[in-house]
Amino acid sequence: MEFEKELRKNGLKNTPHRTRIMEVLESYEVPVSAQDIYERLKEDKVRISLSTVYRTLDKLVALDFVRKLSFTGEDSALFESIRKGHRHYLVCLRCRKKTVIDKCPIKEYQETLERETDFSIEGHKLAIYGYCPACK
Numbered sequence: 001m002e003f004e005k006e007l008r009k010n011g012l013k014n015t016p017h018r019t020r021i022m023e024v025l026e027s028y029e030v031p032v033s034a035q036d037i038y039e040r041l042k043e044d045k046v047r048i049s050l051s052t053v054y055r056t057l058d059k060l061v062a063l064d065f066v067r068k069l070s071f072t073g074e075d076s077a078l079f080e081s082i083r084k085g086h087r088h089y090l091v092c093l094r095c096r097k098k099t100v101i102d103k104c105p106i107k108e109y110q111e112t113l114e115r116e117t118d119f120s121i122e123g124h125k126l127a128i129y130g131y132c133p134a135c136k
């Protein structure tokens, strides 16, 4: 797995938990909570506690393998693999379903802003809220 090579390159020890959690994250199209990951691992008969999932996620965030996100209407933070790239989501306020927007809607605006303000922009956060076809 690519992830294991990257860990070694950074002189970090790979642990089975790190690998399993990365695998789970990469199997989802959308960000998931620590609880979702925990339940999925339990289904796969992986012996792990919820607090270990949290701890491992924090470590993976610190190592820049995982991105931590917060969404309106969501009680806990959600996580996604950095390898999924720069993404935005449509978020349903009722069922919490998330849909990937296939294009960054403000990329060009960000470039214009940089030119106009001489600000060196490092990134942005954007999520669009509403009701999905099933909920509206």
Ligand SMILES: [Zn+2]
Residues within 6 Å of the ligand: 092, 093, 094, 095, 096, 097, 131, 132, 133, 134, 135, 136
């Ligand atoms: Zn919905």
Ligand SMILES: [Zn+2]
Residues within 6 Å of the ligand: 086, 087, 088, 104, 105, 106, 107, 124, 126
């Ligand atoms: Zn964007």
